[in-house]
Amino acid sequence: MVGALLLTSVATACGGSSLGNSSQRSDSGKVKVGVLVSLSGVYASVGKDMKNGFDLYLEQHDNKLGGRTVDLDVVDEGSEPQSGVAGATRLAQQDGVDLVAGIVSGPTASASRDIFDAAKVPVLMGNTGSVALGKKLKSDWIWRASYDNGDPGRLLGKELAADNSAGNVFLIGADYSGGHETLDGFKETFPKDRIAGELYTPFGKTSDYSPYLAKIRASGAKNVFCFYAGGEAIEFTKQFHQFGLDKSVKLYSAGFLTEGTALDAEGDAALGVMNASRYNWDVDNPENKQFVAAYQAKFNRLPTVYAANMYDIGILLDQAIKSIDGAVTHDNLRKAINELGGVNGVRGKLEFDDTNTIKQPFYLVKVDKTAEGLRNVMVKDLGRS
Known part of the structure; x- marks a missing residue:
């Protein structure tokens, strides 16, 4: 090691x-x-x-x-x-x-x-x-x-699995442990026959997401669940919008896609993005x-x-x-x-808990335009990890 x-x-x-x-x-x-x-x-x-x-x-x-x-x-x-x-x-x-x-x-x-x-x-x-x-x-x-990397995916997967009208989900993330473990959590609670595809992009080395976005479009999926953070979150979100996928596909993330300066850089391209997050500014x-x-x-x-x-x-x-x-x-x-x-x-x-992992609430939040500008806004409580 x-x-x-x-x-x-x-x-x-x-x-x-x-x-x-x-x-x-x-x-x-x-x-x-x-x-x-x-x-x-x-x-x-x-x-x-x-x-x-x-x-x-x-x-x-x-x-x-x-x-x-x-x-x-x-x-x-x-x-x-x-x-x-x-x-x-x-x-x-x-x-x-x-x-x-x-x-x-x-x-x-x-x-x-x-x-x-x-x-x-x-x-x-x-x-x-x-x-x-x-x-x-x-x-x-x-x-x-x-948190545990699998937590947001497990809770979001359970939420979407209960909604039969939600349609299929395509999974995509950065090709390292964080990406794999996050998407694995989703697969634990979401039906396998409703997963339209799964892709991983080279971590820290991907600047052009169009080949991957083309595969998402071809799959016919109505939803995407992804794991990207930092600079990768910005590029993926902007290109998802530029590719026109946001007009027909709902984009979900494990809580990092539209955080902080990433949302500033993404601007309106991030509108409607949903995140399964352990925190939001409006937690009451x-x-x-x-x-x-x-x-x-x-x-x-x-x-x-x-x-x-x-x-x-x-x-x-x-x-x-x-x-x-x-x-x-x-x-x-x-x-x-x-x-x-x-x-x-x-x-x-x-x-x-007994694995030295924090137990906590998770929240579903959505990027929306408010009087104060673009913000992640609370939609609902997803339950505890």
Whole structure:
């Protein structure tokens, strides 16, 4: 495994001095938090939003979590597993962090699993929903505070399966773990005989989607369920519109197609796009209302699911660290997270299951024109993951 190989090489170079030292703490009045997010590459906009969400929580709480002053260590994940693993290695083995929050992509998460597990560093995933981390790669030190990649597809598939008039669905996504696992979730709950086709496009290398769009048109499908985020989401949505498919085909996504700056770039091409998302700006709870107001005031835009997820991690960590008596060690932080129970976040009620995966509500949202411009607007609650 990539993570294991890099672990060995870096441990040798650094003398392995911090490996497995789960009681390491320099100051009981502080907590050192590593934030690993993409600040460059195809997912740079995602990583920026994630960092904004976490930064806002800290700013609102006097740069403290659980009453401890936060020493923030931000590392660029990039868009390739190699750069992500290098960042994970630095945080886990060299920088002496108490915990790590973030990680955009599934390949980075999977390849870094052994690094964090061997160093016994608690990690709260802030975006990736890598399925393996809830199954064969499950670690006592890693929590998917984001979601499981299969969740949006499973819930949307169930919703569309119940509507016999909805017609057939064509599946398409980026050709890497996130794309495959998202579409696999949909196939778990949607009838096989109503799936009109399934395609995967080279991740980070596709600029012309017309050959794939032509196959969707030829299939006669009335719906498309896709997985694209960041720059790929923009190109796919715009070309879907330019190809004229939006006139006869309803476009559904796993919650990322029209998020944040992607929607800005897509403009009217995104009108009518439906998303199965774990967050939207109009989720009706007190935590979210104050979050949206504060985020708009600071960044002059609505928060995205990426920002909301990291803000919720701030809430989770605040409560976990507050319960710790004495120094914040890897061991007692792990115990505190495991004993959290239900927490009210901006996404709704949050709690970890026995696979260290967050249980949460999901929502069906639609891009519409409002008095404030184009927005993702709540349609209905899809139920809990």
